[in-house]
Amino acid sequence: MKLVFFRGKVPNFGDELNLHVWPVLLPPGFLDEDESELFVGIGSIIGDHLDPQARKFVMGSGYAGYMGLPDIHDGTWDIRFVRGPHTAEKIGVSPDLSICDSAVLLRAMELPAPAQNVGVAFMPHYESLERGMWAEACRLAGMTLIDATQPVETVLAQIQGAELLITEAMHGAIVADALRTPWIGAKPIYSGHHMKWLDWSGALDIELRMHQLRPTSLLELYIAMTGRGGGQGKAGRLNEMPLARAPNWVLTHSAARHLQKMATLEPQMSSDSRIAQVTERAQNAVEAFVRSRVSVG
Structure with missing residues (x-):
């Protein structure tokens, strides 16, 4: 399963977070270069530019209109959660799936020490x-x-x-x-x-x-x-x-x-309560996805 995210002429923090978050939170070897299955992660990456034949697993991504609107009901999409209610409405999934941008999962990781004198x-x-x-x-x-x-x-x-x-x-x-x-x-x-x-x-x-x-x-x-x-x-x-x-x-x-x-x-x-709630829901969604893949394997 290949991780897909936007990469332009220069690195961009929001998109590069994919390489910081997913290799840590997913089991070793979970991601590879197999393009028949795509792990759609952090960023406004939902769109019709993704391989129509590949199986696409969406984990907290968003739709921003940069690309065309995909048909996520064509049998190749597995939406685990999306960035927010606008994305859920645009692509036509339940608002219950609008948990948060998956960069919130940084809260579940070890982070570098805060910089001084910022x-x-x-x-x-x-x-x-x-x-x-x-x-x-x-x-x-x-x-x-x-x-x-x-x-x-x-x-x-x-x-x-x-x-x-x-x-x-x-x-x-x-x-x-x-x-x-x-x-x-x-x-x-x-x-x-x-x-x-x-x-x-x-x-x-x-x-x-x-x-x-x-x-x-x-x-x-x-x-x-x-x-x-x-x-x-x-x-x-x-x-x-x-x-x-x-x-x-x-x-x-x-x-x-x-x-x-x-x-x-x-x-x-x-609010502290809301950020804690969405973090837990995002973690649960990722863990459930990993379990489903392990059981299939």
């Missing part, structure tokens, strides 16, 4: 690191930048050590909430990433408050205004030209001041 931190979406000037904005704001492209252990230690996490990356909020670090949700500059936040937060009964970010570059400003997140063409080329330095400087300083204001907002967190 203070208030900001975690951009990994795409924003390339499109914007967030390292400089964090420096100006006096905050720690948490880079979603860094090793999972590094990011986990920083999230655990943060006094407060402001995050544009959804898995920044998911992990912060699981590990009980107060967090403030920042609405992704690219609007295509908005809906999945509501999916996850709905599973935890969180009345989600998302706060607007200010762009740090002309390219981010263009994306925010147009809702286009793919190839930016002329806007992307303009962002790298000497002509863009002055407006990017202004935008970055404005974004830094806005981050400082965001840090004064009231943070969010699911």
Whole structure:
């Protein structure tokens, strides 16, 4: 059974969690390279891009509309649980299966020690690191930048050590909430990433408050205004030209001041009882799946 998850040009914390979580929680040798059976794990990975002939086992994944909607009733899908109620509704399964994003299972694992002297931190979406000037904005704001492209252990230690996490990356909020670090949700500059936040937060009964970010570059400003997140063409080329330095400087300083204001907002967190409940349900679902496979074997 092969583990499948999204992997782009650069590592991304939320997706790379798959390699951190599943080899620890599943029995040795449970995962292999047999593509006739797919283990569909952490991330917005449910879609019609997966092999239609393969047997697909879904363990806390989400549907975000990045790919086409699959027919999960075609006999090749085994849905053990999904990220949240939006996913359950879109793919047509019982809302009882909307337990939580399976990154919550970090709570059942041994974790790296919290990083020291993190203070208030900001975690951009990994795409924003390339499109914007967030390292400089964090420096100006006096905050720690948490880079979603860094090793999972590094990011986990920083999230655990943060006094407060402001995050544009959804898995920044998911992990912060699981590990009980107060967090403030920042609405992704690219609007295509908005809906999945509501999916996850709905599973935890969180009345989600998302706060607007200010762009740090002309390219981010263009994306925010147009809702286009793919190839930016002329806007992307303009962002790298000497002509863009002055407006990017202004935008970055404005974004830094806005981050400082965001840090004064009231943070969010699911209740202790709710996070414990969904963690137990997710663990039970994984354990039941493993037992079913062992008995079949």
